[in-house]
Amino acid sequence: MNSYYTEPHSFQIPVMGTGFTIDTPLKVAKYGISSVISLVDDTLIEQMRKFHSEKNNLPYSAIKTGMEDWRARRITSYLNLLDDLVKKDVSQLMDSSFEEGSDITKYFELLPESSLKQEYLKMKDLSAGEDKTLLQKHLKSLIVTGSIDVNIMTKLDNFPYIKGKILDVKYTDASAALRGFAKSKLSSSMIFSAGLNPRLFDAINKYKDFLPDAFGKLKKRIVLKVSDFRSASIQGRALARKGLWVSEFRIESGLNCGGQLLLCLFLKL
16 A cells, blocks of 8 residues: 555455454455554454464464563564464465466455456466466466554553553553564554554664665555544654654544544555
């Protein structure tokens, strides 16, 4: 949805509450569809990591509440698991053949009208032979995995307590969620919603993945979900002063600050 990579679809699945899209990438990313998961509930995230680890016969070691930096570690571990599972699904999709009902056929059938869709339809009409094989190989080279984006509601930034003792500021809910995403393997977008959080924004440039590399590319992109131009201007300027790039602004309904609209207006930079 921005200038740094090209998505095959003109829509994505936004964050919907804390649980409705918690594992949506496992269902849609292999088809090139991006989706957003909430980082609010680390207990749910840990439960989902256990579920999907066991479902895929992968080792699982619990990260219990009260362990050192448990919230950030839970988030990092879950995001890395999603990344591994999606890559596995995409690899299997790439190995499948263009047959009725196969994953790779479904990938191209789901595409909107585009030059890529036209190439696929052209391939379908070709008789078996070298030309068809070469076009199939070309089509596979153009497959794009849907992005696993994440959302932090910036004002949900409570201080955690353990045995009645308040923890350091770096362990607040939003700061720990940011750290969990920053330390993950993902190359995707962090979507900030619910307004400006100076303490949280101050922490972003501590993580090199949010800063451009020697070629001006970003591994992790910043997206701001805003209600109007004034909000976009204030937050965008605050981040720019810290040397941080805002890759995208998303305008949401004032009646729907949770971002659960399926149709969004995107302002792209």
